Amino acid sequence: MADGGLKAIFLAQRPTLLRLLVARLGNREDAEDVLQDMWLRIDRLTDQPVAQPAAFLYRIAANLATDRRIATGRRGARDAVWVDSQPHADELPDAERRLMAQHQWQQVEGAIADMPERMAIALRMFRLEEQSQRAIAEHLGISISGVEKLLQRAYRKIHDRLNRFAEDSEAARRQHGERGTDRAR
Structure with missing residues (x-):
């Protein structure tokens, strides 16, 4: 048939x-x-x-x-x-919480800037413009499952970037703490 x-x-x-x-x-x-x-x-x-x-x-x-x-x-x-x-809001002082949120947002923006164009468009349309996956699929000329895959990969890129940032921040805190301990002696 x-x-x-x-x-x-x-x-x-x-x-x-x-x-x-x-x-x-x-x-x-x-x-x-x-x-x-x-x-x-x-x-x-x-x-x-x-x-x-x-x-x-x-x-x-x-x-x-x-x-x-x-x-x-x-x-x-x-x-x-x-x-x-994620750290819970009540565990951090206000200034540290704001600074941490600002740095995380910079990481998210950097991750989006590094994404392939179609992936970034799909993410912006879905998360910022609150468009349906169907509307995104029509706009990009792909299937809805293609949109889902783009979004999954976009979230993974952001997640990986934030994890690297958290690991780098923790390493810097540990290194700074070790230096502070050496000075105190």
Whole structure:
């Protein structure tokens, strides 16, 4: 079956696929995103015959839903670790807290400046402009999963940059503390 036939079956099955995805993902927005990813995948298929096109579409939907649930779980776990690893505001004096936030923000800006252009655009659109992943995908001409991958890589770059900054800051504090101890003797 040519992809035109598969697209026609997709369009005919779309309402049922949407209900299935809403049930699996728990919300309509994620389900619509998965349907968009499905459409893009179907669009990329060559004229390969598909023996059971409806079953093929339901398998794609189930696989994409599973991938999205896994990615969401990982993102939640990563965000929880990030929050837990940060110093709590009540543990630092106000001046130190402001200075630390300023230095961290400089590191974030530096990480964004070092990112490839599309990655930086996706991150800015998502985090600063609060655009949906679908809007970002349309703007960049990529799939929603492509946007998710760009955002994951962007977060990783920022996380790595902040970790290096924290390690460098800790090493400098230790070195400064050692010098101070030597002077006190």
